[in-house]
Amino acid sequence: GxxxxxxxxxxxxxxxxxxxxxxxxxxxxxxxxCVGYCESSxxxxxxxxxxxxxxxxxxxxxxxxxxxSKDAKIKVRLDCPRGRHHDDMEILTAQACRCDMCxxxxx
Amino acid sequence: xxxxxxxxxxxxxVREFTFLARKPGCRGLHITTDACWGRCETxxxxxxxxxxxxxxxxxxxxxETRLVTxxxxxCSANVDPMYTYPVALRCDCGVCLTSTTECISSV
Numbered sequence: 001g002x003x004x005x006x007x008x009x010x011x012x013x014x015x016x017x018x019x020x021x022x023x024x025x026x027x028x029x030x031x032x033x034c035v036g037y038c039e040s041s042x043x044x045x046x047x048x049x050x051x052x053x054x055x056x057x058x059x060x061x062x063x064x065x066x067x068x069s070k071d072a073k074i075k076v077r078l079d080c081p082r083g084r085h086h087d088d089m090e091i092l093t094a095q096a097c098r099c100d101m102c103x104x105x106x107x
Numbered sequence: 108x109x110x111x112x113x114x115x116x117x118x119x120x121v122r123e124f125t126f127l128a129r130k131p132g133c134r135g136l137h138i139t140t141d142a143c144w145g146r147c148e149t150x151x152x153x154x155x156x157x158x159x160x161x162x163x164x165x166x167x168x169x170x171e172t173r174l175v176t177x178x179x180x181x182c183s184a185n186v187d188p189m190y191t192y193p194v195a196l197r198c199d200c201g202v203c204l205t206s207t208t209e210c211i212s213s214v
Contacts, residue, residue, distance in 0.1 A: 033152030062213035063166040092153035
């Protein structure tokens with residue numbers, strides 16, 4: 001794994017943005033992700049869960065996942081060959097991380 | 108000493124777990140069995156395209172199970188006293204399968 005230990009931590013990496021597939025204009029910026037190891041467990045489901053699931057969910061998984069709890073937009077300047085211009089591009093960066101709900105889809 | 112180890116533990120392992128097996132019409136029975144516990148790698152990172160955050164979520168859950176059936180005490184005459192629950196033979200970091208598992212978020 002990428003992370004040093006338990007918990008959910010900021011992880012720094014470079015992102016390179018290209019204006020097109022040939023990379024006519026491009027810019028690189030440092031952004032942060034959240035990477036870590038949060039607690040999870042799985043155990044036999046309670047009877048009420050068994051009944052509610054028609055006896056298909058005999059396991060209950062109670063989990064936390066490493067998530068971005070605070071983010072910010074940053075502008076990335078793209079450099080072009082002489083004379084050309086490209087608008088700045090925006091990308092998110094993590095500012096804080098937390099072991100929190102495992103939500104598969106965001107936004 | 109084992110509590111200290113668990114604080115730094117990374118991975119997904121079989122761990123002893125005690126629960127109260129109960130259903131309406133019977134007395135409950137405390138059962139100690141093998142379940143799963145651990146810390147799996149999860150992350151969220153910014154990406155350029157929608158949904159702008161890419162996530163990777165794996166949780167510690169049952170990989171291989173054996174079903175055990177016990178008889179609950181003091182059941183009413185019209186209630187089936189048998190109670191079946193899964194025992195973990197192997198645990199692994201994996202996706203929470205909503206077909207077989209009640210996937211919940213622990214606080």
